[in-house]
Amino acid sequence: MLAVAFPAWHIKLPFVNPQQVSEEVSQYAAHPHFELPALPYSYEALEPHVDAQTMRIHHDRHHRAYVDNLNKAILPAPEWHHSSLDHLMTNISKVPENIRTAVRNNGGGHWNHSFFWKIMTPQAGGSPSGRLREALMAHWETMERFQEAFAKAALSVFGSGWAWLIADNSGRLSITTTPNQDNPLMDIVAERGKPVLGVDVWEHAYYLKHQNRRADYLKDWWNVINWQQAMANYG
Ligand SMILES: [Fe+2]
Incomplete structure (x- = not known):
């Protein structure tokens, strides 16, 4: 079929009926779209590396608040x-300005935590293989050097934020950080890419067990990495 392109001035904008909008708003309030995902394991499953109380508060209170506020x-x-x-993350700059900061913070919080629960597992151990291993070795040569570089980035986050291992379109890996609940999918961050690994360095992720010792939290965190999931994220 022949596609005919009309100049943009031929496109009629739909009539916005305020009553219809208010119905949609009340329908959404009754049945919101975004939901808190269940943890893929029990609260205590990541003990002793990540304690049960932290998991409970982190998932049930912090993550729930991001979902509700989104x-x-x-x-x-x-x-x-x-x-x-x-879609919300990759188009965050197009969200209406009056709600953009709230959607950025809470939508980011929802995306980041949903990703974070899956990147950890009680069946952790071993190391990545296949394409992900090759890409890691191509950049850092050894797993130790990669882990050192990743931890250094995570420690460099001032205040609250995340450290990420991301892949570009050609599969090349890099390490980046984002402040607050930003993530590398957002079309407003400096360095974008497909997240492969991500670690939450907000104090709420470690304070109960490690107090202010972020380096100790990061050391423990390597013991619960789900490399199968990281490999699937890398593709
Ligand atoms: Fe968190």
């Missing part, structure tokens, strides 16, 4: 009500 934040913007979380 649902509240997008309430006045029906065009985003049924967006996928990935």
Whole structure:
């Protein structure tokens, strides 16, 4: 079929009916789209490396608050009500300005934590293989050097944020950090890429067990990495 391109001035904008918008808003408030995912293991499953109380508060309170606040934040913007979380992240700059900061912080919090639970597992151990291993070795030569570089980046985050291992379109790996709940999918961050690994360095992720010792938390964290998931993320 022949596609005919019309100049943009031929496109009619849809009529926005305020009553319809308010119905959509109240429907969304009753049945919000974004939901807290269940942890893929029990609260105590990552002991002794990540303690049960931290997992419980982190998932049930912090992550839940991000989900609830994201649902509240997008309430006045029906065009985003049924967006996928990935789409929301990769198009964050297009979210209406009056709700963008709340969607960025809480949508980012929801995406980041959903990713984080899956990158840890009680069946951890071993090391990556296949394409991910090759890409890691191509950049850092040994796993020890990669882990050192990753921990250094995670320690360099001032205040709250995340450290990430990301891949570009050609599969080349790099390490980056984001402040607050930003992530490398967002179309507003300095360095974008596909997240392969990510670690939460907000104090709420480690304070109960490690107090202010972020380096000790990071040392423990390597013991619960789900390399199978990291390999799947890398593709
Ligand atoms: Fe967190």
